Amino acid sequence: xxxIAMCSARGSPGVTTAGLALTLTWRHRVALAExxxxxxxxxxxxxxxxxxxxxxIGELAVAELRGEDLHRVWWAQLVDLEPPQRRRLLLPxxxxxxxxxxxxxxxxxxxxxxxxxxxxxxxxxxxVIADCGRLAAAHxxxxxxxxxxxxxxxxxxxxxxxxxxTPAVRMLRSQLEQAGSGLDRLGLLLCGxxxxxxxxxxxxxxxxxxxxxxxxxRTARALSGGGTVRARSPLLTAAHLAGRALQRRAAxxxxxxxxxxxxx
Amino acid sequence: xxxxxxxxxxxxxAAGPVDAPRRPRQRQVRTLHVVxxxxxxxxxxxxxxxxxxxxxxxGAYLALATDVDYAAxxxxxxxxxxRVEAPPGLDPVPASERExxxxxxxxxxxxAGTLLTPQMLTANPIPGPGEHVVGITVRGDRLPAQxxxxxxxxxxxxxxxxxxxxxxxxxxxxxxxxxxxxxGGLLQPGRSDFVTLDVVVAVxxxxxxxxxxxANELVVVRAAGG
Numbered sequence: 001x002x003x004i005a006m007c008s009a010r011g012s013p014g015v016t017t018a019g020l021a022l023t024l025t026w027r028h029r030v031a032l033a034e035x036x037x038x039x040x041x042x043x044x045x046x047x048x049x050x051x052x053x054x055x056x057i058g059e060l061a062v063a064e065l066r067g068e069d070l071h072r073v074w075w076a077q078l079v080d081l082e083p084p085q086r087r088r089l090l091l092p093x094x095x096x097x098x099x100x101x102x103x104x105x106x107x108x109x110x111x112x113x114x115x116x117x118x119x120x121x122x123x124x125x126x127x128v129i130a131d132c133g134r135l136a137a138a139h140x141x142x143x144x145x146x147x148x149x150x151x152x153x154x155x156x157x158x159x160x161x162x163x164x165x166t167p168a169v170r171m172l173r174s175q176l177e178q179a180g181s182g183l184d185r186l187g188l189l190l191c192g193x194x195x196x197x198x199x200x201x202x203x204x205x206x207x208x209x210x211x212x213x214x215x216x217x218r219t220a221r222a223l224s225g226g227g228t229v230r231a232r233s234p235l236l237t238a239a240h241l242a243g244r245a246l247q248r249r250a251a252x253x254x255x256x257x258x259x260x261x262x263x264x
Numbered sequence: 265x266x267x268x269x270x271x272x273x274x275x276x277x278a279a280g281p282v283d284a285p286r287r288p289r290q291r292q293v294r295t296l297h298v299v300x301x302x303x304x305x306x307x308x309x310x311x312x313x314x315x316x317x318x319x320x321x322x323g324a325y326l327a328l329a330t331d332v333d334y335a336a337x338x339x340x341x342x343x344x345x346x347r348v349e350a351p352p353g354l355d356p357v358p359a360s361e362r363e364x365x366x367x368x369x370x371x372x373x374x375x376a377g378t379l380l381t382p383q384m385l386t387a388n389p390i391p392g393p394g395e396h397v398v399g400i401t402v403r404g405d406r407l408p409a410q411x412x413x414x415x416x417x418x419x420x421x422x423x424x425x426x427x428x429x430x431x432x433x434x435x436x437x438x439x440x441x442x443x444x445x446x447x448g449g450l451l452q453p454g455r456s457d458f459v460t461l462d463v464v465v466a467v468x469x470x471x472x473x474x475x476x477x478x479a480n481e482l483v484v485v486r487a488a489g490g
Contacts, residue, residue, distance in 0.1 A: 050285030076279035083283035090284070 001028070001118040001125035002250035003111075005035075005148035006189065008155065009168035010136040014191050015154045016041050017223045018213055019131040021239035023088050024081065024229065027247065029126050031078065033057060033091040033114065035107075035141050036133030037100035040093020041224070043079070048226035051079060056092030058099050061106040070113045093131070100139040111143040118149065127247075135168050145172070146179035149250045151186050152210060157194025157201050169205050185253060189213065189242070192220075210249055211242030322349045324359035325379055332374040334415030335390035335441040335464075340366050343380060356381055373415035390441055396470035397441060397462050400477035400484075404457040407484050412440045412461060419485040420463065422476045436473055437487065438463035 004022075008015045016034070020042060023032040034040035035057060043051055055077045063073035079090040094100060103110075117126045130148065132141050145151055153168060155161040169186070176183055187210035190198055198209040216235035222228060229236065329344040343366070345359040356379040357365060371386040391397050400420070412418050422434040442462040461484065465473050476482045 047284055051282060055282065075281065078281035080281040080283050083286075086281060089281055 001127050002149035002247070003114045003118045003128045003130060003144075003147070004150045004152060004246060004250065005130045005132050005145045006152045006154055007132040007140075007145060007168075007172075008134050009153065009161075009164035010134055011160075011164065014220060014224070015133060016045075016131050017220050018154055018189060018191055018239070019129050020046055020223045021213065021219070021235050022243050022246070023090070023129055025231075025236050025240035026088065026127060026129075026243050029087050029089075031089045031091055031117070031126050031128050032081075033128055033130045034093025035110075035130045035144055036093050036137075037097065037103070037139040037141065038133050038137050039095060039097050039100075040131075042090055043092050045224045046222075046226055047079070053092065053095045055079070056094065057103070057110070058094045060091070060110065061099075061103050064106050064109050070109075071116075074113070074117075103141070104139050107141045108143040111141075111147045114144070115147060135171065142175055143179075146175050146181050149185065149253060150210070150246060151176070152189045152246075153186065153207070154189045154191050155201075156192045157190045157196040157198065157212075159196070161194065162196065162201060162204055165205055169207055182253070187249065211238075211245045213238050213242060320349055322347055325356040326359055326362060326365060327356075327379050328374050328376050330376050332370045333413075333442070334370055334373045334439070336370050336414075337389075338365055338368050338370065338385065342374075346379070348379075351379070354379065354381065357385075370415075373413065391464050394467050395464050396467055397464055398438075398470055398473050398477065399460055399462050400473065400482055401458050401460045402477075402482060402484050403480070404459065406482065407459055408486050410486075411443060411459060412484060412486060414440050414442055416440045417487045418461075418463065419487045420465075420473060420476070421483040421485055422472075423481050423483055434472070434476075436465055436469045438465045438473070440464075 006015050006019050016036070019032055023030050032042070034042060040056060043049065043053060043056075057077070059077050060070060060073060064070055074091075077091060079092060080086055081088040081090050094103065114128045114130065118128055119125070130141075130144050132145055151172065153165060153172060155165045165188075172186055173183055176186060186207055188201060188205060188207050190201060190209055190212040192213070193215035194201075196204075198212055202209045214234045216233055216238075219229055219233040219235040223235075324345050324347050326343045327346045328342060330342050332338060332342050343362065345362070365380065365385060368385045368387050369389055371384055374380075374384055417437060417439050420436045420438055440461055440463055444460040463473070473482070
């Protein structure tokens with residue numbers, strides 16, 4: 001089990017869409033945590049606003065600030081994306097970016113909590129995919145990014161994407177070093193159509209390309225705006241393979257970053 | 265910190281994940297499906313067209329315009345060309361073989377309005393090799409009431425008063441080729457109760473039949489199936 005944090009340099013390369021595609025095709029029990037400080041979009045998009053925004057990571061932060069046990073509160077803050085399986089769960093993000101500031105002091109604790117979910121004792125392991133949004137936004141959840149088992153920078157394989165990713169990779173490396181986490185946790189997830197090969201991207205950014213997701217506008221539109229998602233669509237098929245690649249990569253890394261313990 | 269997980273079946277959580285709303289499945293028009301459906305329709309249309317044209321393949325065949333007597337030669341006026349669907353189980357003569365049909369002979373009695381089949385015709389004139397046509401004139405009381413017609417097979421029975429000379433009547437099987445109508449051109453005036461038949465008999469029986477006919481000692485019997 002692993003915590004996989006995803007972020008993008010800037011713009012809209014589709015971190016949430018990629019995270020949702022991975023969640024819907026993940027092999028194990030998985031929770032998609034919307035940690036984007038700009039706000040969550042799955043409830044309004046993929047779920048087409050069909051649920052009241054009365055649960056999510058904001059409620060979890062409030063419980064933490066009150067000193068409640070997150071393990072008790074967590075379960076009631078979720079949305080089952082494939083009822084009644086309880087295998088693919090969504091922890092909705094904040095509804096208002098203003099709340100991002102209030103989350104800032106809670107991120108170290110939430111990062112530790114996610115690590116507990118992934119590496120907890122007993123049979124209750126969960127994979128956690130944390131959608132951390134854009135690095136360019138304010139209140140980036142750095143503790144979550146640096147303590148994750150895998151840190152994925154999502155970018156399109158285009159020159160503008162590379163241009164934006166270059167400083168982002170530099171910043172992520174710097175943050176990982178500061179947090180004492182290994183730089184090998186950083187990987188690239190190529191999304192959508194691009195004119196650069198994955199080898200060129202990996203070479204230019206000096207970072208491995210862990211997985212690629214194809215350009216599938218129809219499925220991407222359904223994932224981001226609601227609609228029918230076909231399990232055999234190119235995007236979900238690739239997401240399934242990408243998920244397996246991510247799991248293999250996470251399994252090769254040390255089970256828990258050393259910094260996780262120090263952050264608790 | 266404990267690492268106990270809250271689970272849906274665990275005792276601790278009062279509330280669990282809420283189910284994502286189920287949306288009605290949206291109808292999608294997929295290009296591939298549309299193309300497949302159109303292809304299927306096209307294939308069905310072509311298939312049924314081929315089937316119908318195959319089943320209703322009509323052709324031109326020869327049919328009889330007039331009655332033709334047994335052994336009569338087929339003339340041009342006797343046959344007409346008709347267009348009909350190929351009758352299953354029947355092998356009519358195609359119109360293209362009209363030239364070959366004209367001039368051939370009727371192997372049986374032919375009726376107007378029927379399709380001509382090869383079995384109805386023979387290229388050999390009647391009598392054929394080894395046959396004679398003998399004309400016999402028979403009194404009306406020595407014929408069945410229903411007169412024999414061309415094509416009928418009849419039994420010629422030689423009758424005589426001299427039973428000692430011929431205890432068992434001699435018989436010959438013959439096929440009628442022509443019958444004179446009572447009082448018709450073939451008959452002499454004053455013998456309107458006599459009927460003249462042309463019959464085909466084997467060569468060996470020809471003289472005997474002719475002799476018996478000349479002696480007015482023949483009785484004509486219609487044979488079964490004749």
